[in-house]
Amino acid sequence: MKVFRAMFSVMLLASFFCSTVTIANSSITDDYPDLEPLTLLVSGEDISPMHLLAYRAVKVAMQKLGFQHGDSNILVLTDAGNPIIADKYPTACCLDALTLISGCSKSKGNLVVVQRSKWLPLWFAFYSRDTGMCVYVQANSAILASYMDAWEETEDKLSIQQAFMNLPDEEVFEKIAVENISAELLLSKPEAWHEKMENKVFGGNEFSIITIAACWDKGLPYELLKAAELHNHICPGLTSGVLIIKYLDQHLPIEEVGQEYIILAVPPWCKDDAFQAVYDSTVGKRKMTVMMLSKQQIKQLPEEAKNVAGIYVKWDKSEGKGYALVLAFDWDKACNISGIERAWFKDFKSYKWWYARLKMDLILQDYIDSPEEFVTTVMEFPINSSSELTSLRLAGVNPYVELGLMPAPQPEVKTITVEVVPAWAYAAIAILALALIAMIAAYAKRKA
Known part of the structure; x- marks a missing residue:
């Protein structure tokens, strides 16, 4: 009996020790296995809220457009890498998550990164060649900055990662929109789309998205793609x-x-x-x-x-x-x-x-x-x-x-007008001068 109790105690301690090690070694990828591709570039602990934001953007688009990783009929457009959140958090790491999670890439020609100013919002757009539908998501900069602050300040990275992943989509993204932007539809019914452009359905990025998507749909030449990224539209x-x-x-x-x-x-x-x-x-x-x-x-x-x-x-x-x-x-x-x-x-x-x-x-x-x-x-x-x-x-x-x-150009010729004093003015001045002299002489005579 004593031997059994001893063995049980050892097993209990071993079980406790193993569970402790498991907890200590747990990673955000345990809860979200499809984040695993990101660990090719960063450790699980180093997956920041910025990475997770891009991951969540892809997941929203996958759910709404019904595509899977590596779909060559999906175009991703973004300004990631240009905005700096709260003027201290660059957004380039979003591109790693976009590529690894969506399977879209610059080398495949279906990831377009447009130039934007550093103070503008971070956004992602996903366009389906099959349906003409486009999903637009725009980051909530304030929420993203607060979680990046917390993630950088704490040693418990996992708790921040989990808290960020538990936020509802409507809190992570300040705008989520789904629209049909096929060129055929827009050109056949321009008034309807113009109203949506006026309302900034894609956060003011409508022209960038519809023109690049339309030209990509048709087969975007490489030189035009390169130019469009700098110019941010076509x-x-x-x-x-x-x-x-x-x-x-x-x-x-x-x-x-x-x-x-x-x-x-x-x-x-x-x-x-x-x-x-x-x-x-x-x-x-x-x-x-x-x-x-x-x-x-x-x-x-x-x-x-x-x-x-x-x-x-x-x-x-x-x-x-x-x-x-x-x-x-x-x-x-x-x-x-x-x-x-x-x-x-x-x-x-x-x-x-x-x-x-x-x-x-x-x-x-x-x-x-x-x-x-x-x-x-x-x-x-x-x-x-x-x-x-x-x-x-x-x-x-x-x-x-x-x-x-x-x-x-002909040299400019300036005409200067000189006013000529008429003769009668000179005569008047002379008479006044003589009168003044006479007055002075009379005054001097009286004094004498």
Whole structure:
């Protein structure tokens, strides 16, 4: 009996010890096994509320759209990696969770990370090519910041993880919306969608989401995808930049190491973000110079240059020489083919501003490999030295005047009006002076 009691005591102690070890070693992945893929990058303890937020966003979308991990017909859009929550918590780790939990990735072309300011909200959108449905979720920044504060301050990471996972979706996300955004539907019933845009159904990100989703649905070219991430939406202006890139690939290609494009964006428009994203021709690296043209200056351009897009220089750094093309983009033809009026782009009081952009986006995408339909060379010329190139880029210089495409401004002539004093005024002054002298003389005589 004593032996039995001793054995029982040992077994009880062993059981207690094992349970204690199990509790000590427990992880959030025990409660949520599908978090396990994240442990390829971080330990279970290091899965932060930021990771869990992205995980929960994917789970909300999976439930509402009915997709599984790795579905190639799902597109994920997000600004994760740009917002900084409470100005101290970067959001880049959300991208790890998005990729590992959804199976969507940049390499597969179905994870698009758009550029946004650091102070804007963190959001995720999930679009189904099969149904046209889109789920949008926007983080509650205050809740996220409070749980990140608690997670960083405590050693008991698991308790914070569990508490965050126990929150209802409506508390974690300040906005959850589900809408059909298929391009066919939006273009056939623009008034209905315009009302939703006005109400910011996707937190003010509607245009970004519908344009990128529509172009991705059609088969998004890699250069346009890269440009869209920087520009944070797709519009005809951005697409015109990709068409110019394709034109330069054919007519002024980079052929050797040490060659690069230097761009004079005169005038600038959305196209120039495409060159920065695809060519790395950025302003900060002095590979892009930006100048505005006034309406009066544009009127002075020859007819073939009315839609001038800029000066594109293939520069050879080793030789200190280059060759340049002045290019134009035919907006009139683009509007005619798309069946829209150019004035619609500025009609922000109705649906026409986004309708025109979305419709032309899809039309221009058909011409990505035929840029000559819209892009033309206005002028071409060699640049024989760096000083020649610099002379076109200096402040106060109009490069089109230097190239003879535009007349030099005429010096301003100022007319100065000088008022002439009439003769009678001089006579009056003389009489008054004589009278004053006489008065002074009379006064002096009386004194004497």
